[in-house]
Amino acid sequence: MKHTFTHYGRVLTLASLLALPGLSQAQQPAPSSLTRGLEYLNARRVKLGLSEADLRNPAVASEYTDADNGVTHLYLRQRVQGVEVYGAVIEVHFDRGGKVVQSHNSFVPNAAAVANAATPGLSPVQAVAAAARALNxxxxxxxxxxxxxxAAEGMTFSTGGISLEKIPVQLMYSLRPDGRLALVWNVTLYPLDAQHYWDARIDASTGALLDRTDFVVSEEASFAALVRRRQGQALPSAAQRPAAAASTPATAGRTNVPNSYNVWPLTVESPNHGARQLVTDPANATASPYGWHDTNGVTGAEYTITRGNNTHAYEDRRKLNTVTSNTYTAGFTPDGTAQLSFDFPYTPTSSANSNEAAAVTNLFYWNNIMHDVTERHGFTEAARNFQLRNYSGVGLGNDFVQAEAQDGGGLNNANFSAPREGNQPRMQMYLWETAQQSLTFALPGGVTLGPFTFAQAAFGRRLAMVSPLNGPVVYAGPGCTTPLPNAAALSGKIALMKRGGCNFTAKVKAAEAAGARLVIVMDSIPNTTQLVSMSGAAPDSNGIRIPAVFITRADGQQLLQSLAAGTVSASASVLDRDGDLDNGIIAHEYGHGITNRLTGTGAGCLTNLEQMGEGWSDFFALWMTTKPTDVGTTPRGIGTYASSEPVTGGGIRTKPYSTDMTVNTLTYANLGVSPYTAVHANGEIWCSALWDLNWALINRYGYNADLYGSTGGNNIALKLVIDGCKYQGCNPGFLSGRNGILKADSINNGAANAALIWQVFARRGMGASAVQGSTNNISDQTAAYDLPAGVLASKAAKAAETLAVYPNPAQDRVTVRQYAASQRPVQLELVNNLGQVVQRQTAPAAQLQGAGVELSTAALPAGIYVVRLTGSAGTTSQKLVVRH
Incomplete structure (x- = not known):
């Protein structure tokens, strides 16, 4: 992350900062903050294990002040021989009075002794070439x-025809596993397919790739988890799939209401969750003071399309992705005219292509909503948010979100790239496969053949983009010559071809050249029902622009026989789900940008194994789609619309989210244990704790339907989560994140919620005695369920807050957990409303703090009871309702 006052420019040292009085305070770290930061660090140098030289002349990586609470965040990057050390950062956070409230250190001790000479063997141009080779x-x-x-300051090259963005190159040091500091060129490359955004460390002598960071976060593993959870079952059929909400009709015509958007609005997760509505004037006056279509900071829209200061949303079915100096080669963008009326038809049973204006409008609306809501809760211009123009003058700007709808780069997925401040992020939303597909043929005499099962090709256009597709069928044989012998007969028709003789792509390309609209390839191998997923590279640089499907030999033979008897017309359709209508996924993707920008220096600080990026993003998805009538115990799935599940489905995670621990049992102890061994599943554990926190605060302060407000437990929770990212340090683990939230509560609320926060995290195994271990290892942590002694002793920690009884009300059984420590086994008693003990047992204190103790309530009459625990710390109790 470069500093907030230059863009890939000079690194300013303490001496040079003090010598530049003409720089405004908004453009440079306040000298007093930097001076105090260095004084603070030098006073603790021995404790930090650093030498005087290690702290000499650091680069200012970033610095900003939060206007609401006055905290200044200062980030210093270590330098050796005038060269910055990648990832070696010290954070110092000062309160309004200049007191240090938090600090994190990742400087390399005695760096000069382990560093190579600062003379590179490769030139910057050679480094770019070496990085390109290493990254394929x-x-x-x-x-x-x-x-x-x-070299040490960094320079920027053109795209070289291989990168979507210009290529920054900087000489740096990289810490190697053996403790050596290797001299490297740090090269940033954004491949043209936008599937990765590489920040690569290239050995400055050999050109070898030593390390790389990917700024693109993808969700593909989530869909794979869904497939595993369904245990190989096919996607739901048309009969099994839920219909769109009854209150979501197609829009008959444009209303021409000024500054309006027909969308699934804030808190409505998808077409399955609620009605499409015409929303007027939705821009927040503080977060987007000139509206969503402004770019110059003067009243009046610069764009009438879905483009403005915070985002540009557009269709990208052809995977164009090309951007040069903010001049796009983008697909379709709906135009709201001078009225800014974005009211376009939507038909649930039509193709994604026919609904593209509605989809892009929804994507534009939700990117702007995410910007405005999170800006009001701490993701501000100063804190590196996503805007073309930063109206305050703080930060770099020039980094609004490129939101690509119906992206042709993949399926069953979405991704978000979050590069350094001043570089544009990109959100790519894909289509999601369903089993709702049909291929039938009309024969003479009103006879129908089919439906046939088929497999779509991995190349060419998705059939869902042009569905329904109807037309006469013409047989074109193997189709391995160009032009085809009967090319004239194929124009505007559907081509039937036989497998064999040449590559699948050559066949389809030849049919496309003849004007065919769809290619059906029949298998030539007898006695097989296996459908082939046709793949391969297009025979030329123009690619393949028509869809193709594969059918079995038996079905193909039926079709050939019918063609021999007369004219045959085909009707083909696929109804994919459009990720642009799953607002939880949009919020999730945007969330990756939030947490990457807020953690550490703002880029490359969430690359460790125990990082919680997926968990934060799930939390944002849940939070943005919570209604006032919701309750925390209700199971919530992520991506149920995209994955063709009902609103009660499990979604694309291993478990639904719920505060009911009989529904969601995840704790810190699950981390590193299959299937919680990769980022998406690991994130579920973290989000489970954040979701508990959200509802615990709602239970205390209520729910505020004004999601831009500062009151209400939901708004307090979002603010704590966002600000907590600022205090957790680079490459955080779960306990670092917990501590960041505690620090945010201390600064924002005077630690008013400390006991509640500890209770929530202790419940999920992140209690006072928990041990994080290395944040780059997901198997060395120790879960614990206890509360700090100070919390237990404080008046804020009521007896009930040290005891968890769930579910409550209970039916057949109830689980009891206690966070307070006991030096002896604990006696558990269940007492009825007459004061009679109806159950009694003794359990080890460790069991109560861990998995808990399960009590049977099946034989008890319905009514009100008291769960009473007695241990060395005293007696605690909580009311329990039993229902049958």
Missing amino acids: MPAPQGLRLEKEGS
């Missing part, structure tokens, strides 16, 4: 220096 990218062509700078 084409060799750069016509590379030009766009922005000069010394």
Whole structure:
């Protein structure tokens, strides 16, 4: 992350900062903050294990002040021989009075002794070429220096025809596993397919790839988890899939209401969850003071399409992805005219292509809503949010979100790239496969053949984009010559071809050249029902622009026989789900940008194994789609619309989210235990704790339907989660994140919620005695369920807050947990409303703090009881309702 007052420019040292009185305070770290930061660190140098030289002349990586609470966040990057050390950062956070409230250190001790000489063997141009080779990218062509700078300061090259963005290159040191600091060129490359955004460390002598960071976060593993959870079952059939909500009709015509958007609005997760509504003037006056279509900070819209200061949403079915100096080669963008009326038809049973205006409008609306809501809760211009123009003058700007709808780069997925401040993020939303597909044929005499099962090709256009597709069928044989023998007969028709003789892509390309609209390839191998997923590279650079499907030999033979008897017309359709209508997924993707920008220096600080990016993003998805009537115990799935599940489905995670621990049992102890061994599943554990926190605060302060407000437990929770990211340090683990939230509550609320926060995290195994271990290891943690002694002793920690009884009300059984420690076994008693003990047992204190103790209530009469625990710390109790 470069500093907030230059863009890939000079690194300012303490001496140079003090010598530049003309720089405004908004453009530079306040000298008093930097001076106090260095004084604070030097006073603790021995405790930090650093030498005087280690703290000499650091670079200011970033600095900003939160206007609401006055906290200044200062980030210093270590330098050796004038060269920055990648990932070696010290954070110092000061309150309004200049007191240090938090600090994190990842400087390399005695760095000068383990560093190579600062003389590179490769030139910057050679480093770019070496990075491209190592990352399996084409060799750069016509590379030009766009922005000069010394090797240590960094420079910027043109795209070289291989990168979506200009290529920054900077000489740096990289800490290797053996403790050595290797001299590297840090090269940032954004491949043209936008599937990765590489920040690569290239050995400055050999050109070898030593390390890389990917700024793109993808959800593909989530869909794979869904498939595993369904245990190989097919996607739901048309009969099994839920219909769109009854209150979501197609829009008959445009209403022309000024500044309006027909969308599934804030808190409505998808077409399955509620009605599409015409929303007027939705921009928040503080977060987007000139509206969503402004770019110059003067009243009046610069764009009448879905583009503005915070985001540009557009269709990208052809995977264009190309951006040069904010000039896009983008697909369709709906135009709201001078009225800014974005009211377009939507028909649930039509193709994604026919609904593209409605989909892009919804994507634009939700990106702006995410911007405005989170800006009011701490993701501000100063804190590196996503805007073209930063109206306050703080921060770099030039980094609004490129939101790509119906992206042709994949399926069953979505991703978000969050590069350094001043570089544009990109959100790619894909289509999601369903089993709702049909291929039938009309024969002479009103006879229908089919439906046939088929497999879509991995190349060409998705059939869902042009469904329904109807037309006469023409047999074109193997189709391995260009032009085809009967090319004239194929124009505007559907081509039937036989497998064999040449590649699938060659067949389809030949049919496309003849004007065919769809290709049906029949298998030529007898006695098989296996459908082939046709793949391969297009025979030329223009690609393949029509859809193709594969059918069995038996079905193909039926079709050939019918063609021999007369004219046959085909009707083909696929109804994919459009991720642009799953607002939980949109919020989730945007959330990756929030947490990447807020953690540490703002880029590359969530690359460790125990990082919680997926958990934060799920929390944002849940939070943004919570209604005032919701309750925390209700199971919530992520991505149920995209994955063709009902609103009560489990979604794309291993478990639904719920405060009911009989529904969601996840704790810190699950981390590293299959299937919780990768980022998506690990994130579920973290989100489970955040979701508990949200509802615990709602239970205390109520729910505020004004999601831009500061009151209400839901708004307090979001603010704590966002601000907590600022205090947790680079490459945090779960306990770092917990501590960041506690620190945020201390600063924002005077620690008013400390006991509640501890209770929530202790419940999920992140209690006072929990041990994090290395944040780059997900198997060395120790879960614990206890509360700190100070919390237990405080008046804020009521007896009931040390005791968890769930579910409550209970039916057949209830689980009891206690967070207070006991030096002896604990006696559990269940007491009826007459004061009679109806159950009694003794359990080890460790069991109560861990998995808990289960009590049977099946034989008890319905009514009100008291769960009473007695241990060395005293007696605690809680009311229990039993219902049958």
